Structures are given as structure tokens and as C-alpha cells.
Amino acid sequence: MSIALEQLIQWRREFHRFPEIGWAEFWTTSRIADYLEEMGFDILMGDKIINPEFVRGRQQAVVETGLAKAIAYGAKAKWLEQMKGYTGCVAVFDTGKPGKTVALRFDIDCVNVSETTHPEHIPNQCDFASLNDGFMHACGHDAHITIGLGTAKWLAENKDKLRGKIKLVFQPAEEGVRGAAAIAASGIIDDADYFASSHISFCADTGTVISNPKNFLSTTKIDIRYQGKPAHAGAAPHLGRNALLAAAHTVTQLHAIARHGDGMTRINVGVLNAGEGRNVIPATAQLQLEVRGENKAINEYMVAQVMQIAKGIAIGFEVNYETEIMGEAVDMVNDEELVQLVEKIALQQADIKQVNADYAFNASEDATILGRRVQEQGGKAIYFILGADRTAGHHQAEFDFDETQLLTGVNIYTALLQHLLV
Ligand SMILES: [Zn+2]
Incomplete structure (x- = not known):
């Protein structure tokens, strides 16, 4: 395993500095694609991964303002062309050996929050606070992007260890549960035998994994x-x-x-x-x-x-x-096989002290649409929570999280792949 925490922190801070709201993640998608291309992935965008008929809550004015800002910030024309106005991308990794297909989903959007100017807030101390006024990665989706890229890097370097196929889904517009339906309806994960996604922090501190959250509304x-x-x-x-x-x-x-x-x-x-x-x-x-x-x-x-x-x-x-x-x-019930596996893997991580199976989520998360789509085709799905200490609640201007857990996240996903794709 050669992913360094420093690399993950660097990625996380780069994405934290330019947060973009749902359906306007043009620079974010472009940058993710740059990294994935460097690593040798095939990248799918636009109507290959988005069914426009199922796009929810996409406001043209927000898209246009976001696009102009993204171009000014350095989004690449070649990627913008492939996006055809729809953000997000899917990296496909085929080992070339017959086997199962696993889809992992990472959401990439931010929230409408202005980041605190308090000097003790670490993004201010270390100079990576939001440059996009009125927007902030205050839910930790910058962590999700980073864990996705870390997993991708590991895959690129360890292709001989696996069989089958991996699809890394970088999903737009999770906030407001707007993005998943269009990705599901594109059919891009219909061949997945397994689906996994997660949220950082939420209600769990560093050292804890919640393997089986319930009561998704x-x-x-x-x-x-x-x-x-x-x-x-x-x-x-x-x-x-x-x-x-x-x-x-x-x-x-x-x-x-x-x-x-x-x-x-x-x-x-x-x-x-x-x-x-x-x-x-x-x-x-x-x-x-x-x-x-x-x-x-x-x-x-x-x-x-x-x-x-x-x-x-x-x-x-x-x-x-x-x-x-x-x-x-939608609601989703995790498949027991994956709950057991995530528990086993989590307990093998040096810094995970505790795995809680039961937790009432009592909120909504659109990864459930993707998970259920896979379940309806006969596959198995899980959504879990990766604990990380936080400085304030999610969606608050003071929100920040324990960056050391980025590496734990990558380790859990790569271990999951090694168990499912041998
Ligand atoms: Zn979130």
C-alpha cells in the first residue's frame, strides 16, 4: 500500500479551496478527471453516465454562473466538452481478468455556506479556505472525492491483485438528493454485483465505523x-x-x-x-x-x-x-454479507477501535437510489459511516474534520475490493 496521507491531505485541501454546488461542479469534475487520466483510467462523462430525463433540481442560472467561475478557475475545455453541461464522472477500471463488478460511489458537491473567517479554523490557518464565496465543503464531500482518488491510485498500482471490473462513480448534486437518480437511470452501474458508499464523520468520531446505519427515509x-x-x-x-x-x-x-x-x-x-x-x-x-x-x-x-x-x-x-x-x-437495507465484511475489515484497521452496527440515520441520502438499483438487479449494497472527529456539525461554517481518517477510508475501500474481487 503506497498511498501517503500527505498526498490525500493535499488533494482534500485542493478540492476544499474551490467548492462547487450541485450540478455546477465543473472545475471539480475536470480536476478529478485530470488525476484519473494521469492514473490511466477510462473516464465516462455527460450522457454516458447521466440520463437527462431523471436530472433533479438543476437550475440553469446556477449551472451557468458555476460554469463561468469554473472556467475562470481553470476547468479544462476538453473535459467541459465531454460533460455536455452535466457534472460528475465515472472511472472504469477493467483488470482484464474475468470476475465480478464493484461500483463505489463518492459524492462531490458542496453546500451554500460561507466558511468562517475565524483564525483558528484550520482551513484559514493553513490557507485552504473556500475561494468561492458563499460556498463551502461543509459536509465533507471533499473527503469523499479524496478517498475516491486514493482508491483509484491504489487500483492503478495494484491491478495484478484483482480480477473483474471496478467503477468509481463521482456523483454530482447529493445535497438536496438530486444527482443519483440520473446516474442510476443511465444504467452505468446496472452490471455491478456489489455497491458501496459511505459518509465521513456525520455522527461518528475518529476510531469508529458504523457498519449498518438504518432508517434511511x-x-x-x-x-x-x-x-x-x-x-x-x-x-x-x-x-x-x-x-x-x-x-x-x-x-x-x-x-x-x-x-x-x-x-x-x-x-x-x-x-x-x-x-x-x-x-x-x-x-x-x-x-x-x-x-x-x-x-x-x-x-x-x-x-x-x-x-x-x-x-x-x-x-x-x-x-x-x-x-x-x-x-x-429511497430507503435501503444493507446486505448482511457486506455488513459483515465491512465490520471485519474495519476492525483490522489500526486506528479503528469500535464498530457499531446499529444506528438510526433518520435522514435521507441518495446513494440509496444507486444501492437499490444494484439490489434490484440481484447485486448487493452497503452504505456505512466512517467516523472522524469534527470541529462543528455538518453544514456549519466552522465544520472541519480529522484528515487522518482519509487514509483509513482508502484502506477500507481497497480492502473491500481485495475481498470482493479475488
Ligand atoms: Zn453529505
């Missing part, structure tokens, strides 16, 4: 837009079609969806924007909402109810409407 993020007709509110209100009123009724009806007898559900309308002026019948309204469910079927019930209500309200108020799915994730 299925969720769908939905926008509803109503288009009515403006009119003079005094002289001719009867000629208007009131989109604001339609939206207001939608909110109360959505919150009145009957609970599901088979398990937990959630709904939240988080944003309602409507209207233009005090004396005008409001002609436009937009709602941003999310539903969650204990499992995929219950979540799908919630989505169907939302769609039905939006349609019914539109008819009742004589307004036009459109709905758009902005993000989605």
Missing part, C-alpha cells in the same frame, strides 16, 4: 407552480384566476393528507411565493415542498396524493399548473 422534493390570470382587484376580480388562493388551498390540503397505516410519513411545505401587487389578482404562485416515508411504497403514496391535490386544485381554481420533482431518495 424515502423522500421526494417537489415544486408546484400555478399560473392564473391577473385582473384589476376592484373593477374586475371575476376576470382574474387567482394562483395565490390556489396555492394557499394546496398547502392546507397537503397537510391534511391522511397518514399511512403501514408506517411513518412526513410532509412539509417550506416555501410559498405568490402574487405581484396589492391590488392585482395574483397570477403566479410557487410552492416548494417535500414528503418523506418510512419506505419507498409509503413515500410513493405521499407523492401520488400531492400530485392529485395539485391537479384537483388547478381544476377548481381554473389555473394552469406544473409539478417538478426536484430531488429524491
Whole structure:
């Protein structure tokens, strides 16, 4: 094993310095591709790995601003051309010997957080704080990119040790659970016998691995837009079609969806924007909402109810409407074979003192879409948590993590490959 921690730290700091938001990771993808190309990988991008029909929550203005900044920061034209507007890439490594196929997924996007200027924050002390104002790797996905590159480097140097094929998936837009559906629908991991992904830190400290997090919530993020007709509110209100009123009724009806007898559900309308002026019948309204469910079927019930209500309200108020799915994730149950294997491997790492099998995740993560896709084709999947001490909670301006765990992450993934692909 020849990956040095110093190399991993250098990569992590390089990516930390220029964080990019989901669907705008043009420089990040370009840089990952530079490294992978140097290591000798075949790299797939654009519609080879993204099915545009399933792209969720990609806003053209964000993409265009991000692209301009990425070009200014040095994203390479040759990679941008291959991306065709869609970020992320997949490195394929074929050992040339018959065997199984393993897909590993690393997410690459940042969050909308402005990094603290506090002088004791290590990225400030060591001069690698975000140069992209308003954006920060405050969830640790810079660690995930780095662990992916470290695993790639090990593969390039140890190809004789394995059989079969490895696909390293560098996924865009995990935040808001927006990126995985398009990658899954491209079919790029449909031949995988095994799938693994993980998150750094989260709730676990250095020295701990959580091998079997449970309670991933299925969720769908939905926008509803109503288009009515403006009119003079005094002289001719009867000629208007009131989109604001339609939206207001939608909110109360959505919150009145009957609970599901088979398990937990959630709904939240988080944003309602409507209207233009005090004396005008409001002609436009937009709602941003999310539903969650204990499992995929219950979540799908919630989505169907939302769609039905939006349609019914539109008819009742004589307004036009459109709905758009902005993000989605499903629940996933780890396969026992992989849970056992990750536990065994984790305990062989010098700095892992403890493996906890059970932990209630109680949140959503779109790696589950990829994991379930592999499971549905007869493969096996796992999502685990790699502990790392942190200076603040995820998505906070003071967030930073224990970089020594980057090497532990690489060691766990490469050991996993050595067990699965011999
Ligand atoms: Zn995250």
C-alpha cells in the first residue's frame, strides 16, 4: 500500500479551496478527471453516465454562473466538452481478468455556506479556505472525492491483485438528493454485483465505523407552480384566476393528507411565493415542498396524493399548473454479507477501535437510489459511516474534520475490493 496521507491531505485541501454546488461542479469534475487520466483510467462523462430525463433540481442560472467561475478557475475545455453541461464522472477500471463488478460511489458537491473567517479554523490557518464565496465543503464531500482518488491510485498500482471490473462513480448534486437518480437511470452501474458508499464523520468520531446505519427515509422534493390570470382587484376580480388562493388551498390540503397505516410519513411545505401587487389578482404562485416515508411504497403514496391535490386544485381554481420533482431518495437495507465484511475489515484497521452496527440515520441520502438499483438487479449494497472527529456539525461554517481518517477510508475501500474481487 503506497498511498501517503500527505498526498490525500493535499488533494482534500485542493478540492476544499474551490467548492462547487450541485450540478455546477465543473472545475471539480475536470480536476478529478485530470488525476484519473494521469492514473490511466477510462473516464465516462455527460450522457454516458447521466440520463437527462431523471436530472433533479438543476437550475440553469446556477449551472451557468458555476460554469463561468469554473472556467475562470481553470476547468479544462476538453473535459467541459465531454460533460455536455452535466457534472460528475465515472472511472472504469477493467483488470482484464474475468470476475465480478464493484461500483463505489463518492459524492462531490458542496453546500451554500460561507466558511468562517475565524483564525483558528484550520482551513484559514493553513490557507485552504473556500475561494468561492458563499460556498463551502461543509459536509465533507471533499473527503469523499479524496478517498475516491486514493482508491483509484491504489487500483492503478495494484491491478495484478484483482480480477473483474471496478467503477468509481463521482456523483454530482447529493445535497438536496438530486444527482443519483440520473446516474442510476443511465444504467452505468446496472452490471455491478456489489455497491458501496459511505459518509465521513456525520455522527461518528475518529476510531469508529458504523457498519449498518438504518432508517434511511424515502423522500421526494417537489415544486408546484400555478399560473392564473391577473385582473384589476376592484373593477374586475371575476376576470382574474387567482394562483395565490390556489396555492394557499394546496398547502392546507397537503397537510391534511391522511397518514399511512403501514408506517411513518412526513410532509412539509417550506416555501410559498405568490402574487405581484396589492391590488392585482395574483397570477403566479410557487410552492416548494417535500414528503418523506418510512419506505419507498409509503413515500410513493405521499407523492401520488400531492400530485392529485395539485391537479384537483388547478381544476377548481381554473389555473394552469406544473409539478417538478426536484430531488429524491429511497430507503435501503444493507446486505448482511457486506455488513459483515465491512465490520471485519474495519476492525483490522489500526486506528479503528469500535464498530457499531446499529444506528438510526433518520435522514435521507441518495446513494440509496444507486444501492437499490444494484439490489434490484440481484447485486448487493452497503452504505456505512466512517467516523472522524469534527470541529462543528455538518453544514456549519466552522465544520472541519480529522484528515487522518482519509487514509483509513482508502484502506477500507481497497480492502473491500481485495475481498470482493479475488
Ligand atoms: Zn453529505
